[in-house]
Amino acid sequence: MKVNKKGVVAIILGGGQGSRLYPLTETRSKPAVPIGGKYRLVDIPISNCINSDIFKIFVLTQFNSASLNAHIKNTFNFSIFSQSFVDILAAEQTPDNPTWFQGTADAVRQCMSHFLKHDFEYALILSGDQLYQMDFNEMLEAHIKADAAISIATLPVNAKDAPEFGILKTNHESFIEAFIEKPNASLLPEWESEVSEQMQEKGKKYLASMGIYIFNRQLLEDLMADPETKDFGKEIIPQAVGKHKILSYQYEGYWTDIGNIDSFFEANIGLTADIPEFNLFDDENKIFTRPRLLPPSKFRNSNINQSLISEGCIINANEIKNSVIGIRSRIGDGTVIQHSYVMGNDFYQDIDEMNKDTANNKIHVGIGENCYIKNALVDKNVRIGNNVHINGGKHLENFTNELYSIKDGIVVIKKGAILPDNFRID
The missing domain is CATH 3.90.550.10 (Spore Coat Polysaccharide Biosynthesis Protein SpsA; Chain A)
Incomplete structure (x- = not known):
């Protein structure tokens, strides 16, 4: 019919x-x-x-x-x-x-x-x-x-x-x-x-x-x-x-x-499973979204395992495992991300902006060096400093403040939040 x-x-x-x-x-x-x-x-x-x-x-x-x-x-x-x-x-x-x-x-x-x-x-x-x-x-x-x-x-x-x-x-x-x-x-x-x-x-x-x-x-x-x-x-x-x-x-x-x-x-x-129940790789059932003129993602010294990496990322992380990384994400040296969804960013910082931030002791957009992030949802345009430790899980009680929320053990870093160096949630 x-x-x-x-x-x-x-x-x-x-x-x-x-x-x-x-x-x-x-x-x-x-x-x-x-x-x-x-x-x-x-x-x-x-x-x-x-x-x-x-x-x-x-x-x-x-x-x-x-x-x-x-x-x-x-x-x-x-x-x-x-x-x-x-x-x-x-x-x-x-x-x-x-x-x-x-x-x-x-x-x-x-x-x-x-x-x-x-x-x-x-x-x-x-x-x-x-x-x-x-x-x-x-x-x-x-x-x-x-x-x-x-x-x-x-x-x-x-x-x-x-x-x-x-x-x-x-x-x-x-x-x-x-x-x-x-x-x-x-x-x-x-x-x-x-x-x-x-x-x-x-x-x-x-x-x-x-x-x-x-x-x-x-x-x-x-x-x-x-x-x-x-x-x-x-x-x-x-x-x-x-x-x-x-x-x-x-x-x-x-x-x-x-x-x-x-x-x-x-x-x-x-979505990171070997054969996900929701299939993004299907010509008969394409998911249409906004076309973006973004460069390919770039990696250095990174071990990526069972993860989705979107376009336009600059990744120097030590390890990304069982995670989804959104567009324009920047992740620093030595960082480990496990079982997390990082939504990425709406914009890039150019070199001049980053140098200015450094001179003013301001954290760059993205995730810094030597961080550990597990069981977390990181919303867009977040600035996470160096040596930040986020270990979500059922051991955490529900909580919310201006920087993040915890729901059912999942740590949600709010859009545009700034987490200073050595910040911890565990």
Whole structure:
């Protein structure tokens, strides 16, 4: 079945304040958080759309959206002869909508006038903070073939993970008959659904909503007419069950919700595996991002093992192991970095600037000499002096100050922070 892609608009929900990703979201919106050394989170859903030949894309956001605006403006430029676009829709106060977005459904409701200017039959609604690679064509084809009013992408999960999700119960035709939000473990035996034999063998018998939806246009318009419903997962979907044909589209590939520092950290470190579950090296599923005119990375006396090194780096480190190093990173002699994500820098310092910093006893941008950094997230444009020791781990209690935060044992050095010589976190 051939799907008319011109009849589809994609709506990417940028999320709220992203408080669970603090301090990475202190000065930027959640979709703008750098991932994988050179990308941003918003690149993932946008790339999935482009790889699925969906080129009418809206991104909805309201908090700290300046860097996200700049990234999208500098990245996703289509031909002037094309009807393709990636548009940012920031929350705006109007006579009809005097408040900010109150939830995912409210965000879509407040922006409906912008969507309805376009000719489309189906609205594909996506989250801006998930890591996965999906061909939306297959989901759209299943939606049309089943004559569904709504389709929800679902992921088989085990009993341990099920209480963290909205769980769906399906019939033998994969239509959703019931929905429960974050069920108690004692209720799970009643919520098993039909899954593949492979998923059954792994104990993944419960279908979790991935927060990826397809709505028929007219139904979306009708549902958005009720201003009392604020959220898709908590209100729209539960209230639609039993009233409309809702299809469960089962997805068995890699998917993770970048909801907190721990999941964000593990998703990035997971990219360094020999065969990562999220494959950056796939011509069929490219991740598109801002093209940068950066030089190749340069190394001296460095032992690099199972790590991703982005372009434009100057690395004299003694060892980098099981880590992701972002663009324009500068790492000094004798430094050891293990199991960490260094986001890199937005700019280079030239020789004159570095000499001036040295004369004024000011630390250079980057990571200095003879440092030890483990289990850490180093945000952009950080200045770390010499002999700095950061040893993250479960032995550390949660903590935050103006320089860094500790969450679940992961040390997060804040954007632009300055750590002096001999600074220690252990």
